Amino acid sequence: MQNVIVVRNLFKDYVTAAGLFPVLKEVELQIDKGDYVAIMGPSGSGKSTFMNILGCLDKPSSGEYILDGHHVDKLESDDLAKVRNQTIGFVFQGFNLLSRSNLLDNVALPLVYTGVEKEERHARARQLLEKVGLGKHVDSRPNQISGGQQQRVAIARALINNPRLLLADEPTGNLDSKTSEEIMELFGNLNREGITIVVVTHELDIAAHASRQVRFLDGRIVEDVRTHPISEPV
Amino acid sequence: MFSAMLGEAWHAMGANRLRTFLTMLGMVIGVGAVVLMMAVGQGAQYSVAQSISSMGSNLLIVLSAPPGMGGSARSASGSGPSLTINDSEAIAELDNVSGVAPSTNSSAQVIYGSNNWNTSVIGTTPSYLDVRSWNLVEGYAFSDSDIRSATRVALIGQTVAKNLFGDDIDPIGKTIRIKQSPFVVLGVLDRKGQNLDGRDQDDTIIVPLTTAQRKLFGSQFSTTVRMIMVQADSAKALPFVEQDVNSLLRQRHRIREGSDSDFFVRNLTALADSAAETTKTMSLLLGAIASVSLLVGGIGIMNIMLVSVTERTREIGIRMAIGARERDILMQFLLEAIVISIIGCLIGIVIGVGGALLVNMLTQAAVVISGDSIMIAFGVAASVGVFFGFYPARMAARLNPIEALRYQ
Numbered sequence: 001m002q003n004v005i006v007v008r009n010l011f012k013d014y015v016t017a018a019g020l021f022p023v024l025k026e027v028e029l030q031i032d033k034g035d036y037v038a039i040m041g042p043s044g045s046g047k048s049t050f051m052n053i054l055g056c057l058d059k060p061s062s063g064e065y066i067l068d069g070h071h072v073d074k075l076e077s078d079d080l081a082k083v084r085n086q087t088i089g090f091v092f093q094g095f096n097l098l099s100r101s102n103l104l105d106n107v108a109l110p111l112v113y114t115g116v117e118k119e120e121r122h123a124r125a126r127q128l129l130e131k132v133g134l135g136k137h138v139d140s141r142p143n144q145i146s147g148g149q150q151q152r153v154a155i156a157r158a159l160i161n162n163p164r165l166l167l168a169d170e171p172t173g174n175l176d177s178k179t180s181e182e183i184m185e186l187f188g189n190l191n192r193e194g195i196t197i198v199v200v201t202h203e204l205d206i207a208a209h210a211s212r213q214v215r216f217l218d219g220r221i222v223e224d225v226r227t228h229p230i231s232e233p234v
Numbered sequence: 235m236f237s238a239m240l241g242e243a244w245h246a247m248g249a250n251r252l253r254t255f256l257t258m259l260g261m262v263i264g265v266g267a268v269v270l271m272m273a274v275g276q277g278a279q280y281s282v283a284q285s286i287s288s289m290g291s292n293l294l295i296v297l298s299a300p301p302g303m304g305g306s307a308r309s310a311s312g313s314g315p316s317l318t319i320n321d322s323e324a325i326a327e328l329d330n331v332s333g334v335a336p337s338t339n340s341s342a343q344v345i346y347g348s349n350n351w352n353t354s355v356i357g358t359t360p361s362y363l364d365v366r367s368w369n370l371v372e373g374y375a376f377s378d379s380d381i382r383s384a385t386r387v388a389l390i391g392q393t394v395a396k397n398l399f400g401d402d403i404d405p406i407g408k409t410i411r412i413k414q415s416p417f418v419v420l421g422v423l424d425r426k427g428q429n430l431d432g433r434d435q436d437d438t439i440i441v442p443l444t445t446a447q448r449k450l451f452g453s454q455f456s457t458t459v460r461m462i463m464v465q466a467d468s469a470k471a472l473p474f475v476e477q478d479v480n481s482l483l484r485q486r487h488r489i490r491e492g493s494d495s496d497f498f499v500r501n502l503t504a505l506a507d508s509a510a511e512t513t514k515t516m517s518l519l520l521g522a523i524a525s526v527s528l529l530v531g532g533i534g535i536m537n538i539m540l541v542s543v544t545e546r547t548r549e550i551g552i553r554m555a556i557g558a559r560e561r562d563i564l565m566q567f568l569l570e571a572i573v574i575s576i577i578g579c580l581i582g583i584v585i586g587v588g589g590a591l592l593v594n595m596l597t598q599a600a601v602v603i604s605g606d607s608i609m610i611a612f613g614v615a616a617s618v619g620v621f622f623g624f625y626p627a628r629m630a631a632r633l634n635p636i637e638a639l640r641y642q
Contacts, residue, residue: 085557113557
């Protein structure tokens, strides 16, 4: 089984007025292709910082991070942008859609930075909006639809470049429990299609949807439990 | 990708129309002012160049010193103009002199039928027209034989023709009365326009010198002339001719070393040059003042772009998270600044050109709207957009994606 993520002996320090402040300490983690991992832990445990590093938004102070066979810990900002554009799909707690653009343009936005022509951008965005059940709302603005629907749009946007890895940071944090269930169901379906998913959450019932739970405390992984086998792509 | 970014810029501008409009207004006013001021300045330069070329080229004017100005015994005694036709003939013999025209002038009442007109009458020789490169639009000029026999013939300027004859009557061959004496109109002079002093050069009548001396202006002028125009054969020879004329006339007038001349020589070319220099300086000054408003417009753009970057920090974070590189963000904001300044510039050009035409209509002052000045205004506006847009755009591009995403 191929490793999508390999993290070895990873440290992250923040420079503060009081000196170096270690946030992550000798983190070791491997995530296989097709896995569905929940990262848990209280505030300040380092899970968000770890998520930023996994998402190539931040760089580790030391240690190795190999994403899809490439050493991304050594990359410069332009190459990191390319990784974020083509290898990773992001889903945020606050949806983070562009309020001025319609749903179609929001979903198609990453393709602008990939350099895809307009017709193809729109065709692919339309297809993904259909897939998340919003095919009828392509011309709507984000503020005209519900929170759950906005998160679906964000998921469609994250999927548009067929990423190897889907990273979700508290994806249900702003949603009611019924809508949260629907979103988690969508994640489950995507995972069964073969996409590797990492979800950061502090809610146990959300984490229970994942196949594996990794718990952070004070910058270290303190627990790593598998509850379901890695799903085989259908 | 570029068209997508242009679309984004358009969207962003549409999102806050009033602000975009006000930002653009700074640019509109700046470019409008530059275009208008350049049109007015170049118009002034054009009129000066026109009057200079209407004067004739490489000219010296020798004038009798008016009483009291020269220190010599002759003018102090009040015996009138000191220059004579013989002086003029002697000057014509000098090296590098291609033409000499002695002349005398006075204002006089002119009558044709029931129309009368007060104008300046110049008595001169046929070479006057050559020296001043003045052509006739109708008829022909008088000749040396008219000078010898002091015939009563006249060439009239456009203004005189219009005021005496109107548009319907052909002046050629008609008899006009100058100071009660009858003169036959031989020809009509071409239009010259204003001279450097703003006097209408077409408001004039030219008659043979001898006729003017003997039959018009009375005994005081019977052998003397007011001035002698001297044309050098090249601009380079002009200073030497000026020197030669000076020493020749001092010798002929028997002026002792050390005492003042009873005449003076003016170099019209030098005068014209200084007039041209003055208008050039004026139009530069106008341009400089207008440029200040362009600068202020640019600072306005920078100000708004800085606000815009701060307001859209989160958007920048989102874009970075989904794969925008630093240069993509830089381009996005730079493009927005450039689009604002270019649209503002286009509107400004329209307003500037309209303003220039209005000035021309209201004041009759010449304005010159050149493609060059519009291209310059356009180029400057685009550079202002790039220059003042660059700093805010770079600020946006250098944002840390994590902090940008967290920004509320």
